[in-house]
Amino acid sequence: MTRRTATPHGRGRETHETSRAQTAGASPGADPDARLAEADGGPGDRSESRSHGESDGGRKRTVLISGASVAGPALAYWLCRHGYRSTVVEVAPALRDGGFAVDFRGAAHLTVLECMGILDEIRRHSTGGGSAMSFIDERGRQLASLPPEFAGGDLEILRSDLARILYHHSLAAAADGHPAPEYLFDDTITSLTPAPDGVHATFARTPSRTFDLVIGADGLHSTVRRLAFGPERDFVSHLGYYVAAWDLPESAGHLAAQAVGYSEPGRIATVGRTPRRSADPGYAGEAFCVFASDEELTHDRRDLPAHKEAIARAYAGAGWRTPELIDTLRAADELYFDSISRVDVPCWSTGRIALLGDAAYGATLGGMGTGSAIIGAYVLAAELAASPDDHSAAFTRYERRLRPYVTQCQEGGRGAGAFFAPTTQEAIDARNAALNDPAARAAMLQQGHDLSTAITLDDHLPAERTLHPTGTAIDLT
DSSP states (O other), rough: OEEEEEEEEEEOOOOOOOOOOOOOSTTSSSHHHHHHHOOOSOOOOOOSSSTTTTTTTTTHHHTEOOSSSHHHHHHHHHHHTOOOOOOOEEEESSSSSOOOOEEOOOOHHHHHHHHHHHHHHHHHTBBOOOOOEEEEETTTTTTEEEHHHHHHHHEEEEEHHHHHHHHHHHHHHHGGTTOOEEESSOOOEEEEOOOOOEEEESSSSSEEEEEEEEEEEOOOHHHHHHHHHOOOGGGGEEEEEEEEEEEOOGGGGTSSSSSSEETTTTTTEEEOOOOOGTSTTTTOOOEEEEEOSSSSSSOOOOHHHHHHHHHHTTTTTTTHHHHHHGGGGGGGGGOOOEEEEEEESSOOOETOOOOOOOOHHHHTSSSSSHHHHHHHHHHHHHHHHSTTTOOOHHHHEEEEEEEHHHHHHHHHHHTTTHSOOOOOOHHHHHHHHHHOHHHHHHHHHHHHHHTTTTTOOOHHHHTTTGGGOOOOOOOOO
């Protein structure tokens, strides 16, 4: 079996394997408040004689980024623009497919996309906004309606389309003479060891290397966080719910012709279709389910049959057409299934290693994770460029400037499970009543708007808005 690397000239497709990793030398438990107090309040001195990404000897600084979904390629783009040489390692054999949507909300999200030169491209590939969804009873009668702006934000796009745009855009940034990011698919980091001149990384497939810096942008179940900071249980809190989503097979027929959600205490089953995917071969819609579970399920995260069994148990005896929906799981080749959890890391960096996106401040559902990851990549890269010879100061400013904002976003996601799957009939009725009340709906939307506008980028990075190149169209087919 071959593995693949990706440069501006090509990419391939294989299957992946995982390996047991060993941790090395980190002390992440330092008091973040004390460390934050040591950094100055503004950007460091910028070198006049060399690129931000060059060392004193003129060598391009190297950064290993784990994760090629959203945060990783976004960071690779910005580091490329600043003159750093990035390597992005991704356990999946290729850019991930799958049609579920993510959204951007508020001026801060849109400003960063504009700064990257991809805002128009994302608009061209947008889903057209979220779809209204009806909450129904067992006989299919509407009880309440969830307006489209609740789901779609200001701009909604399929996650797979966003990942491809970011990937291609990061490679295109090298056209101006900057070092092209290197992508290593079908691989994973197995150890990280501090070295005198950087961090020595070993991989499951690629020969080991030493990098100046390492960034974990590898999600809720981050490998970098586990290797350098400690076990997942120390940082990830289960919030009492699980979420599952999968594509419906053609045999589902018109099950998802209308976007509807059927609630019973502690569980909801919803179906719907994304218009942008209507031409996909065999596309019949998507299922999205949330169910309550006080106990964390103990199974391998990659065990698809175990996931399907857990979902089937959770929906046993449910009304409406739920049995028909759960039956479609048998034909699902891919399934998103995870706990609704929150990530809290006391300090986002240790030595030359830092965390970004869900690895540092994730919330599975409702926490504006995609927008926060994009903003985080923007801020982190700018701070590294501002202090090219002092990564510690850069990491400190990055965390201090971003943490208040993302913490508020995380709080917004804390109630997502209870909103979708209230655990009592009284709570279901109360949710439906609120959605039927124009004033209550407006208040909920305003709350989301307030969260999305809780950071003003111009106050932090006033010079960066002039950095982006002209965006170019990207063919995602």
